[in-house]
Amino acid sequence: MISFDFDYYQPATIEEAIQLFHTLDEQGKNPLYFSGGTEIITLGRLNRIVTDAVIDIKAIPECTAYRKKGTTHIWGATLSLSRIREIGAFPFLSKTIAEIADNTARNKITLGGNICANIFYRETVLPLLLTDSQVVIASRTGLKQRPLRDVFDQILQLEKGEFLVQIITEQSEIDLPFLCIKKRRQWDVGYPLITTAALKKNDRLKVAFSGLCAFPFRNQQMEKSLNDLQLSREERIEQALQQIPATILEDVHGSAEYRMFVLKNTLLDILDAFEGAES
Amino acid sequence: MGSHEITLQINGEERSVHARNTDTLLYVLREKLGLTGAKPGCLNGDCGACTIDVDGQPMKSCLMLAVEAMNKKVTTIEGLQNAPIQTQFIEKFAFQCGYCTPGFIMNCHSLIQQHPNATDTVIKDWLESNICRCTGYKEIEEAIKATLRNVQQYRS
Ligand SMILES: Cc1cc2nc3c(=O)[nH]c(=O)nc-3n(C[C@H](O)[C@H](O)[C@H](O)COP(=O)(O)OP(=O)(O)OC[C@H]3O[C@@H](n4cnc5c(N)ncnc54)[C@H](O)[C@@H]3O)c2cc1C
Ligand code: FES
Ligand code: FES
Numbered sequence: 474m475i476s477f478d479f480d481y482y483q484p485a486t487i488e489e490a491i492q493l494f495h496t497l498d499e500q501g502k503n504p505l506y507f508s509g510g511t512e513i514i515t516l517g518r519l520n521r522i523v524t525d526a527v528i529d530i531k532a533i534p535e536c537t538a539y540r541k542k543g544t545t546h547i548w549g550a551t552l553s554l555s556r557i558r559e560i561g562a563f564p565f566l567s568k569t570i571a572e573i574a575d576n577t578a579r580n581k582i583t584l585g586g587n588i589c590a591n592i593f594y595r596e597t598v599l600p601l602l603l604t605d606s607q608v609v610i611a612s613r614t615g616l617k618q619r620p621l622r623d624v625f626d627q628i629l630q631l632e633k634g635e636f637l638v639q640i641i642t643e644q645s646e647i648d649l650p651f652l653c654i655k656k657r658r659q660w661d662v663g664y665p666l667i668t669t670a671a672l673k674k675n676d677r678l679k680v681a682f683s684g685l686c687a688f689p690f691r692n693q694q695m696e697k698s699l700n701d702l703q704l705s706r707e708e709r710i711e712q713a714l715q716q717i718p719a720t721i722l723e724d725v726h727g728s729a730e731y732r733m734f735v736l737k738n739t740l741l742d743i744l745d746a747f748e749g750a751e752s
Numbered sequence: 753m754g755s756h757e758i759t760l761q762i763n764g765e766e767r768s769v770h771a772r773n774t775d776t777l778l779y780v781l782r783e784k785l786g787l788t789g790a791k792p793g794c795l796n797g798d799c800g801a802c803t804i805d806v807d808g809q810p811m812k813s814c815l816m817l818a819v820e821a822m823n824k825k826v827t828t829i830e831g832l833q834n835a836p837i838q839t840q841f842i843e844k845f846a847f848q849c850g851y852c853t854p855g856f857i858m859n860c861h862s863l864i865q866q867h868p869n870a871t872d873t874v875i876k877d878w879l880e881s882n883i884c885r886c887t888g889y890k891e892i893e894e895a896i897k898a899t900l901r902n903v904q905q906y907r908s
Contacts, residue, residue: 474776474779475774475775475776477774478754478755478772478773478774479754479773479774480754480773481773481817481819509815510815510816510817510820511797511815514776514814514815514816514817515795515796515797515815517774518795518796527773529820555809571877574797575800575880575881576810576877576878576880576881577800577803577810577811577812577859577878577881577882578797578812578815578881580809580810580811581797581811581812581815581816663798
């Protein structure tokens with residue numbers, strides 16, 4: 474039971490949604506865009522999210538559709554995670570999605586909702602960062618397209634009233650070899666201890682993590698160490714571990730020390746998979 | 753604007769109900785419409801006890817606002833009349849206390865509709881959406897497989 478009330482709007486166009494947001498904001502209603510709504514409902518019940526108005530963007534055609542235009546894939550932000558898997562055009566993203574929540578919950582959780590989530594895992598961001606995907610953001614002045622890596626710093630950096638409309642990925646990036654390894658403390662579903670995503674392009678490895686620090690990230694320094702072929706695999710990994718850009722999480726899923734231990738082994742598995750196991 | 757009359761298509765019937773925008777579909781089904789088959793468990797999307805079918809997809813009704821269900825076809829366990837999976841749950845003793853059973857049946861029913869040739873991997877993937885505190889999942893898996901076999905026999 475959510476203890477507060479909110480107004481519920483379902484605009485049919487991007488312009489209407491933006492306009493609505495600013496009007497509601499001027500009325501002091503602290504509006505929120507509503508996609509799958511799973512986080513707004515669950516955190517709303519705990520009063521950890523409180524709002525007087527939600528703007529459900531699921532009826533906006535640009536947000537709900539998937540399109541392939543030449544070699545470019547365009548993913549609407551309100552596509553459910555299940556729908557993206559069903560489309561099957563982006564195996565790296567599908568693999569990451571298959572590990573998020575469970576099959577039924579994935580029918581409701583959306584791509585945009587996961588990227589913009591308050592909860593810090595935001596795992597779908599990992600393959601999108603590594604494939605140099607672009608995001609289309611709706612703002613008061615119209616649509617803008619940006620590389621995700623430029624606008625994702627811990628969370629998608631949106632100005633007040635902006636929302637994510639689409640994600641764009643090139644086929645050439647989708648075709649690259651990838652791995653996504655989710656390690657949990659127990660059981661087969663649920664939040665990760667650490668999720669590590671890796672992609673190889675032009676003989677260089679790119680890596681991104683969720684569950685390691687309090688936000689998902691890709692880090693070039695870590696990648697530089699992992700790609701330093703002058704060093705042994707163990708040394709490359711040791712150096713990469715020195716470059717982790719923020720405090721390592723300590724929570725119910727595991728201590729920082731345990732996370733480091735798991736990460737080290739995962740990185741070894743990744744190097745083995747991409748470079749062949751060392752005898 | 754906080755609450756109003758909404759119309760829902762439930763189990764083939766049109767039902768009008770006064771609901772708050774913040775009411776979950778689970779709450780409205782149980783408390784306003786007397787459809788108590790969908791069970792409240794975690795209310796957090798984790799357990800699957802509240803699973804219903806919305807436009808052919810299993811959905812956790814605690815993760816959905818009632819207003820979101822307008823213009824959609826909702827089926828609850830009350831709307832399944834002797835579906836083959838229900839018979840198989842009984843045949844295979846796929847429950848003990850039964851609290852999780854309506855949610856499981858709704859999920860399994862959708863699985864059978866969507867994947868008449870479901871592999872073990874698909875069955876495992878789908879069953880992870882529901883938690884049972886009493887039984888192992890073996891009997892439930894057997895109920896699904898027996899239903900799938902019957903469906904396949906019927907088709908051939
Ligand atoms: C049972 C369960 C298990 C889960 N397991 C995992 C897991 O393993 N890994 C993981 O990463 N996550 C997991 N999650 C978290 C889930 O992915 C997030 O809560 C996500 O936010 C849900 O997406 P949604 O579409 O329902 O978001 P919503 O509830 O609609 O929105 C979430 C937030 O994002 C904002 N928002 C939504 N869409 C947009 C947009 N297009 N533009 C701008 N802002 C927007 C909203 O205003 C809100 O603040 C789990 C959730 C559940 C319920
Ligand atoms: S009550 Fe809905 S998933 Fe537990
Ligand atoms: S039969 Fe008791 S919880 Fe499943």
